[in-house]
Amino acid sequence: MNEVFTYTLKKVKRLIIGVVGFTILLIGIALLVLPGPAFIVIPIGLALLATEFVWARKLLKRVKTQIEKATRNKKRNKAKH
Numbered sequence: 001m002n003e004v005f006t007y008t009l010k011k012v013k014r015l016i017i018g019v020v021g022f023t024i025l026l027i028g029i030a031l032l033v034l035p036g037p038a039f040i041v042i043p044i045g046l047a048l049l050a051t052e053f054v055w056a057r058k059l060l061k062r063v064k065t066q067i068e069k070a071t072r073n074k075k076r077n078k079a080k081h
Helices: 002-030 038-050 054-080
Strands: none
Touching (some): 038 054
16 A cells, blocks of 8 residues: 555656646746746756656756857857957
8 A cells, every 4th residue: 555655656746847847848938939038947947857857857968068068159259359
């Protein structure tokens, strides 16, 4: 009985994290065309999803790499001027 409860609790937790994470991610995607901090909201949604889903971890890692690359390019361009 305890095993069934634990299994169910894990599934419910995963479902809640999935729903909340996808909601935040979709809001971030909407903010790409609407006024708002999309580049902050999208990684937050991905980070939440990455706690439960491997695909989100991989995507978050790619997003972090792109952000770091953009930051380096911006610093390099700023140093030129």
